[in-house]
Amino acid sequence: MCNRKVTEGSNPSLSAQFWILKYNQPEMPQDQVEEVKQKTDIVSIIGERIEIKKAGRNFKANCPFHGEKTPSFMVSPELQIFKCFGCGEGGDAFSFLEKYEGMEFGEALKYLADRAGVKLQRVDLGAGSEKEKLIEINTQALRFYNYLLLSHPIGQKALDYLLKERGLKKQTIEEFSLGYSPENPATFKKFLVDKKKFNPGDIAKGGLGLIRGSQIYDRFSGRIVFPLFDHRGNPVGFSGRVLPWDKRETGKYINSPETPLYHKSNVLFALNLTRPFIKKKKVAIVVEGELDAILSYQAGIRNIVAIKGSALTEEQVRLLSRFAPKFILALDADIAGDSAARRGITVAGNLGVEVKVATITKYKDPDEAARGDLESYKKDLINAKGVWDYLIDSVFARSEIGDKIVQAHYANVLARKLDVPLSAVSEEIGKVEAKEEAL
Numbered sequence: 272m273c274n275r276k277v278t279e280g281s282n283p284s285l286s287a288q289f290w291i292l293k294y295n296q297p298e299m300p301q302d303q304v305e306e307v308k309q310k311t312d313i314v315s316i317i318g319e320r321i322e323i324k325k326a327g328r329n330f331k332a333n334c335p336f337h338g339e340k341t342p343s344f345m346v347s348p349e350l351q352i353f354k355c356f357g358c359g360e361g362g363d364a365f366s367f368l369e370k371y372e373g374m375e376f377g378e379a380l381k382y383l384a385d386r387a388g389v390k391l392q393r394v395d396l397g398a399g400s401e402k403e404k405l406i407e408i409n410t411q412a413l414r415f416y417n418y419l420l421l422s423h424p425i426g427q428k429a430l431d432y433l434l435k436e437r438g439l440k441k442q443t444i445e446e447f448s449l450g451y452s453p454e455n456p457a458t459f460k461k462f463l464v465d466k467k468k469f470n471p472g473d474i475a476k477g478g479l480g481l482i483r484g485s486q487i488y489d490r491f492s493g494r495i496v497f498p499l500f501d502h503r504g505n506p507v508g509f510s511g512r513v514l515p516w517d518k519r520e521t522g523k524y525i526n527s528p529e530t531p532l533y534h535k536s537n538v539l540f541a542l543n544l545t546r547p548f549i550k551k552k553k554v555a556i557v558v559e560g561e562l563d564a565i566l567s568y569q570a571g572i573r574n575i576v577a578i579k580g581s582a583l584t585e586e587q588v589r590l591l592s593r594f595a596p597k598f599i600l601a602l603d604a605d606i607a608g609d610s611a612a613r614r615g616i617t618v619a620g621n622l623g624v625e626v627k628v629a630t631i632t633k634y635k636d637p638d639e640a641a642r643g644d645l646e647s648y649k650k651d652l653i654n655a656k657g658v659w660d661y662l663i664d665s666v667f668a669r670s671e672i673g674d675k676i677v678q679a680h681y682a683n684v685l686a687r688k689l690d691v692p693l694s695a696v697s698e699e700i701g702k703v704e705a706k707e708e709a710l
Contacts, residue, residue, distance in 0.1 A: 295475040307380060310387035310511060313351045315366045320371060321593065335371060335593060336360045338623035356701075372503065373537075378402065405477040405532050408469050409506035412479055413498040415462050416450020420495075425458075427452035428493055429514060433472045437562065438642045440702040446544065450496040452489050453512060459489035463632075466628075478508055478527035491525065493517055497561045499526075499533065500543040500588060508533030510561060512581065526579070540564055546594055547572040554580055555595040556629075556652060557583065557615070558637045561604050566641040572649070581617035592624050599655045601629040603636045616658050627655035634706065663699045 276517070312331055317323060323330040323346060334344035334355040343357035354361035360370060368379040373656060379402065383390050420426040420433075421444065429451040434636075439449075452460065460475045463469050464487065471487040472527070474480040480487040494511030508527030527533045541564045542549075549555045552574040558564050564577035578587060583600075591598065596669050600612045600618055612628045619626045629651045634640040640648035656664065686693045 287357075294436065295652045296654065300442045302383070303389060304380065306400070307384050307387055308351070308363070310389060311351070311364045311383050312348070314346055314348045314352065316383075317346050317353060317367055334358060334360070340623075366659070373501075375402070402532060405471060406505050407505070408463070408474055408477050408479065409498070409508070409532070410628055411467050411469070411505050412463065412509070413448050413450060413496075415459075416452055416491075416496045417441050417445075417448050418450075418497075419453060420444065420449060420451035425453050426636065432514060433495065438566065438569075440569060443565060446568075447525045447541070447565055448498045448506075450498070452491040452496050454493040456486070456488045456492060459492070460487055464638070464640070476530065476534060478530045493519075497540070498540055499540060501538065502531075502542050502546060504543045505532075507538065512561075534586075535579065536586045538579070539587055541568065542576050542578055544568070544593070544664050545575055549576075549591075549594045554597040554599060555593050556601055557591075559611070560636070560638065563601075563637040563641075567648075568637045570641040570642070570645050570648075571577075572652070583618055585618055588619050588622050588624060591599050592619075592622065597626050597627070599629050601631065601637050601651060601655075603631075603654060612661070627657055628661040630653040657701070663696075663702075 321332050321335050323332040330346040331342040332344045333339050333342050334357055339357050344355045346353045352363055365379045368374045420430055422675040423541045453455040475482050481490050491511035497510040498506050510524055510526045513523050540561050556575040561577055564575050564642050567575050600615050602611050616626050631640050631649050632652055634643055682696045
């Protein structure tokens, strides 16, 4: 990603020169860059993504690039630039999209040109064009997988499994663009290479295919396929789940590898669909797996995302906190889920996000809870505990640390972590023990 300074961002010729140098482009439509800039309102671009407020001739906001409580991020409609006086980030509309959306300059130029109704003469947009090619491959692949699952006999058994065994509705399958990858690799090649004329090397580069010798094979062969989208709705990767009758010795899930499009630590499953609900509720429910999110969404709990595993990353927290200031972690009801919740508390807390933790009381995960007892599941979410209560309950009420000396050690650790007096921790431990004795 290019990091142009404010002075560069305000000068279209410098922006163009930077792009030429970075992507080795022989020419650059500088007049078109200027036309796009003239037809772009930076206040609208930024205001659609973060909350901004009028402040005299300018607009101000809490900076989206670093945690802060007092606004130091300013947007100037007169100069068509933004500047954060806290962290120093600044630039024009191109710079903002590069930093906030993760676009390359060429991608930002095309996005703003399309928005402004400017037809670009050049079609080669450097790194952006490679990403567009891979997105198109993924788009065709997900349509292929989805067609096989919903409309072709080859996917009927897998469809029956999802409908009858996992409780999904057809409408839900369509909303999430779920699919089925055929066991016969020739089917995959026939569609993407022979019919759609995609280069096998590009298919492999995007993570869909594996090249062995002169042949290309489908990475997700014989699996239910979950498309993975970025928050802008672009298909950037896939996850494949093994079916119960598959006797191959393989993991339950396999994912796209790291590619120019897909970076696991940056992606939140279902965010492309659930973002409006998260923004409206101002709270995001975070679960582990794809089916946890899908079944919850189907049951009406729509302000939800899945982290695809148990590790909530800093990148995911930064992305999700754009849309909600509060998270509820509803992870699996096991030791791994408990550990993941504590890690999530730390990561989110360090970035200034308010976190609560919901304990799934009757079932092992949100998938089962959404299907088994929706009202109980909703109560679990409503009764989500604050960080303090959760840590006290999960750490000190566990039998394996019942020894008073060990308990005293953990009390000291927790007091330091939360920056509170040791006496406060000891008092809370006493309350927990009193509750247990009363049961």
